[in-house]
Amino acid sequence: HHPQKPPPSPKGFFFFKNQNSTTTSTQDIAVLSSKITSIEMPLLYGHYIVKKSNYGMTMFFGPKIKYIWKSKSNTSFSNFGYDDIKEDLHRYSVNAVLGLGVNISNLFFDFRYEQGLNNISKTINAVDKETGNPAYIKVNRTASQLNFSLGFIF
Secondary structure (H helix, E strand, C coil): CCECCCCCCCCCEEEEECCCCCCCCHHHEEEEEEEEEEEEEECCEEEEEEECCCEEEEEEEEEEEEEEEEEEEEEECCCCCEEEEEEEECCEEEEEEEEEEEEECCEEEEEEEEEECCCCEEEEEEEECCCCCEEEECCCCCCEEEEEEEEECC
């Protein structure tokens, strides 16, 4: 029960191919979408690379701890070998953050990249339609983000 390599799709969607199928028909593919609500706490260390009177440049790095306090999964499928597909998530995860900040007078730009360090998906549970037995699908699901901020300091 391995996930199929998905075609380009929005983040948060997983495509699973029915392992018993000999075709690649879209009727043999299940789509699992999820919505995650979390609280994130970055613990970043910053160091000025340039510090002048009206402008500066800072490099920063560190961990970001994420607590998932609510998640909801939806499935859409037809003619698929499993029912009741639900994802079980780890409540805590850690991301590594690396970024660069630039300020010019009261205007600032912030660019950061973050990479998840652990899998947030414990397992995806399902029920085999033929046997009625539980089925477990394991996926590696980590965060990978590019963020850009623009702001004004009063």
